[in-house]
Amino acid sequence: MTPTRSESQGEPGDETAWLEALLRAARPPDLDDAGFSAAVQARIAVPKGTVTPAAALAAAGQAERRVRRHGHWTIAGALVGALVAALAAQAGPGTAVDPAANPAPALALLAASTVLAWLAISRKLN
Amino acid sequence: MSAPTPAEADPGDDDDDDALVLAAARRGDAAAFGKLVMRHQASLRRQLRHLVRGSDGVADELAQDAFVLAWRRLGEFRGEARFSTWLHRIAYRRFLMHVRAQASRVELVETSEPEPAPAETAAEADVDLARRIDVERALARLPDTQRLALFHCFQLELSHEEAAGVLGMPLGTLKSHVARGKARLREALAAWAPAHGVDA
Numbered sequence: 001m002t003p004t005r006s007e008s009q010g011e012p013g014d015e016t017a018w019l020e021a022l023l024r025a026a027r028p029p030d031l032d033d034a035g036f037s038a039a040v041q042a043r044i045a046v047p048k049g050t051v052t053p054a055a056a057l058a059a060a061g062q063a064e065r066r067v068r069r070h071g072h073w074t075i076a077g078a079l080v081g082a083l084v085a086a087l088a089a090q091a092g093p094g095t096a097v098d099p100a101a102n103p104a105p106a107l108a109l110l111a112a113s114t115v116l117a118w119l120a121i122s123r124k125l126n
Numbered sequence: 127m128s129a130p131t132p133a134e135a136d137p138g139d140d141d142d143d144d145a146l147v148l149a150a151a152r153r154g155d156a157a158a159f160g161k162l163v164m165r166h167q168a169s170l171r172r173q174l175r176h177l178v179r180g181s182d183g184v185a186d187e188l189a190q191d192a193f194v195l196a197w198r199r200l201g202e203f204r205g206e207a208r209f210s211t212w213l214h215r216i217a218y219r220r221f222l223m224h225v226r227a228q229a230s231r232v233e234l235v236e237t238s239e240p241e242p243a244p245a246e247t248a249a250e251a252d253v254d255l256a257r258r259i260d261v262e263r264a265l266a267r268l269p270d271t272q273r274l275a276l277f278h279c280f281q282l283e284l285s286h287e288e289a290a291g292v293l294g295m296p297l298g299t300l301k302s303h304v305a306r307g308k309a310r311l312r313e314a315l316a317a318w319a320p321a322h323g324v325d326a
Contacts, residue, residue: 016308016312019315022257022261022315022318028172031168031172031175033164036163036186037160037163040167040190040194043190
């Protein structure tokens with residue numbers, strides 16, 4: 001928007017045109033900065049250790065990405081657990097399994113437990 | 127008639143550049159905002175020195191406050207007015223807050239006598255200074271609404287619309303104050319009319 005400037009506020013032939021010119025001519029003199037801008041800058045400067053809005057937004061974005069990444073790992077863990085369950089079912093229902101004779105299901109359960117424990121611990125730490 | 131410097135007389139010339147610097151400032155660039163402060167400080171301080179008559183120190187403090195408020199509220203600036211007009215509006219509101227805090231109604235309601243003009247004897251030999259002093263005194267005798275309307279329109283170079291926005295009054299009301307103020311000034315400053323040898 002470019003508003004009409006006051007220069008054009010007097011009507012042509014306005015008998016107060018001289019007055020408007022006089023008012024403009026008599027405006028106070030321009031002020032030197034004399035440290036004023038520096039004083040304002042000092043007031044708006046962000047103290048060390050203070051989180052700026054931009055930094056806070058960046059940190060929030062990182063946290064969101066971290067949560068999403070952990071979500072992916074959780075799904076992967078669930079899939080591994082389901083696979084282990086399927087393998088265990090194939091081993092035979094209701095029959096005693098000698099771990100020494102058939103170590104695969106036991107090793108699979110151990111691996112799954114380890115993965116799930118790692119996921120739980122890593123989420124807790126983050 | 128002395129021609130004002132372009133940066134002061136017509137801040138609108140810097141509007142495009144203002145927009146670029148403003149965009150950087152809105153991203154949190156304090157240095158960019160510093161450029162805006164340097165560009166507009168004279169106009170804002172002139173406004174507040176007129177409002178806070180007799181205390182340039184207080185006026186400058188209020189001007190600083192206005193810039194700090196503007197920095198914090200940059201996100202609220204929608205570009206519907208010029209940036210300088212927005213700053214003047216913030217400054218005027220800061221001044222009103224100051225007046226309320228001081229519990230002083232003198233500045234807004236009553237018309238006070240002007241401050242003694244500095245170096246008045248020198249003014250006799252300086253037409254420009256004498257003219258300025260006469261105008262300041264004549265303005266000071268006006269009701270505040272008329273004085274503020276004339277000051278914002280003709281000494282801060284705001285349009286009627288902008289001045290009405292800064293002062294928070296309807297456009298028609300502002301125009302009415304301007305007209306009445308001009309009528310009174312025409313009598314008070316008749317000695318400066320062209321018939322008396324002053325080119326308009």
